[in-house]
Amino acid sequence: MPEKIILLTNLGSPDSTLKRDVYRYLNEFLMDERVIDLPYLGRLLLVRGIITPFRTPRSSRKYKKIWTEKGSPLIEHTRQLADKLQDETGLPVYYCMRYGNPAPKAVFDKITQENPEVKEVILFPLYPHYSMSSFETAVEHVRRIWLDGVYKFSLSVVPPFYNKDCYITALAASIERYLKSAEYDHVLFSYHGVPVRHITKRDASGRHCMQKEDCCGGTSPVHAYCYRHQVRETTKLVTERLGLNKEQYSLSFQSRLGTDSWLKPSTDATVRSLPALGRKRLLVVCPSFVSDCLETLEEIDMGARESFMEAGGEHFTCVPCLNTDEAWVKAIAELSLQGETKPAEIYPDFMPRN
Numbered sequence: 001m002p003e004k005i006i007l008l009t010n011l012g013s014p015d016s017t018l019k020r021d022v023y024r025y026l027n028e029f030l031m032d033e034r035v036i037d038l039p040y041l042g043r044l045l046l047v048r049g050i051i052t053p054f055r056t057p058r059s060s061r062k063y064k065k066i067w068t069e070k071g072s073p074l075i076e077h078t079r080q081l082a083d084k085l086q087d088e089t090g091l092p093v094y095y096c097m098r099y100g101n102p103a104p105k106a107v108f109d110k111i112t113q114e115n116p117e118v119k120e121v122i123l124f125p126l127y128p129h130y131s132m133s134s135f136e137t138a139v140e141h142v143r144r145i146w147l148d149g150v151y152k153f154s155l156s157v158v159p160p161f162y163n164k165d166c167y168i169t170a171l172a173a174s175i176e177r178y179l180k181s182a183e184y185d186h187v188l189f190s191y192h193g194v195p196v197r198h199i200t201k202r203d204a205s206g207r208h209c210m211q212k213e214d215c216c217g218g219t220s221p222v223h224a225y226c227y228r229h230q231v232r233e234t235t236k237l238v239t240e241r242l243g244l245n246k247e248q249y250s251l252s253f254q255s256r257l258g259t260d261s262w263l264k265p266s267t268d269a270t271v272r273s274l275p276a277l278g279r280k281r282l283l284v285v286c287p288s289f290v291s292d293c294l295e296t297l298e299e300i301d302m303g304a305r306e307s308f309m310e311a312g313g314e315h316f317t318c319v320p321c322l323n324t325d326e327a328w329v330k331a332i333a334e335l336s337l338q339g340e341t342k343p344a345e346i347y348p349d350f351m352p353r354n
């Protein structure tokens with residue numbers, strides 16, 4: 001009987017592309033206080049009254065464009081990743097989603113039923129970078145369910161791995177395959193955006209992020225919670241590994257929602273500007289996503305491609321996410337079983353406890 005189990009957690013998708021399922025999913029997602037960080041009543045009015053009703057038909061149309069026979073690409077990639085990781089480690093591997101299904105409570109109950117002797121569950125959030133709207137909410141959600149339950153096993157968490165050698169190696173190799181097979185005159189690293197306020201809220205000093213010059217450079221304890229620092233580090237380490245100079249690549253942020261100030265520059269404005277600068281053959285990489293999903297397959301591979309070609313681009317390739325890549329499976333095994341993990345009783349330690 002295995003004493004350890006790995007539990008992958010990813011963002012989640014609607015149960016189907018039907019408007020009622022997309023509506024339910026968007027409500028759950030956007031009512032998360034770490035995603036739309038307004039007081040409850042304001043959030044309820046904004047989400048239920050404006051965003052979800054207007055967004056549902058549009059999102060449902062977008063999901064229809066990427067949906068497969070097996071359903072959501074994000075969920076199917078996560079399921080296949082769990083299977084491969086189980087073969088790699090010889091340990092039982094389960095997966096759950098922050099929003100929608102399979103929900104953590106159901107998965108915890110399944111784990112308990114199928115492995116009554118289990119002593120430790122290692123939670124692996126499928127996010128390389130720390131942000132309150134992705135990594136933090138995923139861990140906190142699972143942690144709450146674990147704390148509220150009567151589970152006999154301990155829970156430990158694998159922290160963000162944005163700078164870990166095994167992850168950088170897998171990511172760089174996945175890009176290099178494309179760089180070797182065709183000529184490109186630019187590589188764009190497009191990361192999911194977040195509101196600027198989310199960065200400053202996770203600066204424990206209250207004096208560093210977006211206040212000091214070059215706040216994301218150098219070393220500082222606040223970088224452990226700074227999404228912008230971490231995506232810059234991933235880009236730096238991967239481009240060094242690939243031997244790209246500063247003229248050959250840039251970094252941008254996609255998927256903006258609402259009227260707040262979000263991290264800049266935006267991916268859409270960047271891809272539109274590149275052809276006029278003579279960068280007509282573009283390779284796009286999306287390292288904040290480890291599983292292909294709506295944001296890579298529709299927003300980038302369809303939407304950004306169209307923007308780039310309309311602006312005079314000649315060739316556009318989007319590098320697939322790591323999905324079930326062999327080096328990536330080995331990297332998850334290494335990070336979960338040989339890397340530093342943190343007890344869920346005290347991690348993430350940034351948050352106010354209530």
Ligand SMILES: C=CC1=C(C)c2cc3[nH]c(cc4nc(cc5[nH]c(cc1n2)c(C)c5CCC(=O)O)C(CCC(=O)O)=C4C)c(C)c3C=C
Pocket residue numbers: 011012013014026029034035036055059072074127131133134192193194195255257288289292293294295
């Ligand atoms: C990779 C990390 C992610 C961060 C950070 C993140 C922040 C964030 N997202 C929204 C709003 C939406 N995101 C949506 C889809 C979506 N987001 C991520 C990841 C991060 N989001 C993924 C992997 C996906 C795809 C899910 C899938 O089913 O394939 C959506 C839903 C789709 C849509 O209507 O566009 C919304 C809404 C906010 C507001 C935010 C930070 C505040």
Ligand SMILES: [Fe+2]
Pocket residue numbers: 209210215216217223226228229
């Ligand atoms: Fe920073």
Ligand SMILES: [Fe+2]
Pocket residue numbers: 192255
């Ligand atoms: Fe998102």
